[in-house]
């Protein structure tokens with residue numbers, strides 16, 4: 001199977017910020033070897049929240065989701081890595097923490113869907129759409145390399161990981 005270098009958008013949600021889990025959550029992605037190329041704490045306004053969650057407009061949980069995600073700061077991130085969209089979703093665990101495997105972020109830190117501590121894009125297309133909502137391209141550190149890359153990703157990617 002082809003390995004693809006991708007970017008994804010991840011956010012530590014307001015519940016996790018309140019609970020002091022910023023470091024715990026960033027750590028999961030960092031230790032996996034993904035490269036953090038964007039990182040900032042921010043307060044999401046209502047318009048941005050609605051744009052980000054546009055696919056859920058009209059669903060019964062939509063209003064609560066918008067008030068939750070705007071209820072306090074988030075930590076927004078852009079990660080780069082091999083198949084990072086799918087792999088970071090694996091690290092997060094499924095949406096409902098009751099079904100999320102132990103060892104995943106949601107499996108370890110959350111109990112209910114409405115407070116599931118982390119967001120991650122669900123496809124490469126969503127990732128690029130969401131990155132553009134939360135980051136200017138100039139805010140991203142695109143030209144640095146983790147010096148550990150040859151121990152983590154394929155050598156054929158050595159020059160662009």
Ligand code: IDP
Nearest residue numbers: 056061065094095113114115116118119120122
């Ligand atoms: P995801 O975050 O795993 O991608 P989505 O289906 O995109 O899940 O839903 C976005 C967020 O909306 C979820 O993370 C969760 O917080 C919330 N959510 C999703 N489905 C429900 C539901 O049925 N009831 C309440 N909240 C939900």
Ligand code: MG
Nearest residue numbers: 119120121122
């Ligand atoms: Mg989603």
